[in-house]
Amino acid sequence: MDWTDYDAALFDLDGVLTPTAEVHMRAWDVMFNAYLDERDDDQQPYTDEDYFAWVDGKPRYDGVRSFLASRGITLPDGTPEDAPELETVCGLGNRKNAAFSAVLRDEGVTPYPASVALLDHLRERGTAVAVVSSSRNAPAVLAAAGLADRFEVVVDGQVASAAGLPGKPAPDTYLYAAEQLGVTKDRAVVLEDALSGVQSGRAGDFGLVVGVDRGAGAQPLLDGGADVVVAELDELIGR
Numbered sequence: 001m002d003w004t005d006y007d008a009a010l011f012d013l014d015g016v017l018t019p020t021a022e023v024h025m026r027a028w029d030v031m032f033n034a035y036l037d038e039r040d041d042d043q044q045p046y047t048d049e050d051y052f053a054w055v056d057g058k059p060r061y062d063g064v065r066s067f068l069a070s071r072g073i074t075l076p077d078g079t080p081e082d083a084p085e086l087e088t089v090c091g092l093g094n095r096k097n098a099a100f101s102a103v104l105r106d107e108g109v110t111p112y113p114a115s116v117a118l119l120d121h122l123r124e125r126g127t128a129v130a131v132v133s134s135s136r137n138a139p140a141v142l143a144a145a146g147l148a149d150r151f152e153v154v155v156d157g158q159v160a161s162a163a164g165l166p167g168k169p170a171p172d173t174y175l176y177a178a179e180q181l182g183v184t185k186d187r188a189v190v191l192e193d194a195l196s197g198v199q200s201g202r203a204g205d206f207g208l209v210v211g212v213d214r215g216a217g218a219q220p221l222l223d224g225g226a227d228v229v230v231a232e233l234d235e236l237i238g239r
């Protein structure tokens with residue numbers, strides 16, 4: 001890869017820099033299956049395919065809404081302050097968050113070594129870097145992974161909501177990060193593991209969209225808008 005063509009790398013976090021997409025995935029599975037069991041309308045279980053199709057990469061409550069809609073279920077939105085016991089979109093999202101936070105607290109996070117190798121390379125060559133994550137937990141995950149001081153710009157779920165930016169697959173959070181770094185979109189690379197994430201990079205017309213296949217599948221990522229798909233980020237170390 002020739003980095004002289006680019007001024008910045010915009011990284012998704014969960015599943016790109018840290019193996020936390022797995023933790024999100026497990027927490028969603030436990031929460032949605034418990035919820036579907038509670039209902040009396042004979043729903044099929046929630047599966048990993050449901051995660052990749054409806055939830056992966058999206059902001060918390062958008063993921064809940066998308067999955068429920070796929071099953072013909074509509075709940076009141078509620079508000080982000082809703083208690084986890086409430087049967088609302090926000091209540092269910094917050095139920096899942098309790099499970100995610102417990103794993104983060106008990107197990108910590110180790111970043112992918114190959115991703116840290118690419119960050120080291122970009123630091124050496126002076127390429128600007130930002131994190132663009134749908135997650136409201138991104139600052140806590142970055143801190144737990146020892147990566148917080150690597151990024152000057154972090155656009156997470158809280159920042160997006162405060163700035164009124166629509167989440168992935170809309171391009172707005174990535175465009176906002178590029179603007180914060182003072183780089184143009186054609187000189188910026190988006191790195192993403194989720195279908196909604198590569199769609200966001202494509203919709204923003206960025207210089208390069210890199211898909212990282214952590215389970216979404218290389219072909220779906222290419223079809224969604226990735227220019228190239230890699231298994232590990234150190235494949236991108238180059239000039």
Ligand SMILES: O=P(O)(O)OC[C@H]1O[C@@H](O)[C@H](O)[C@@H](O)[C@@H]1O
Binds near residue numbers: 057134135
């Ligand atoms: O941590 P939060 O705010 O609930 O965000 C959830 C989402 O954060 C994203 O980064 C993950 O890719 C999603 O899969 C996850 O569902």
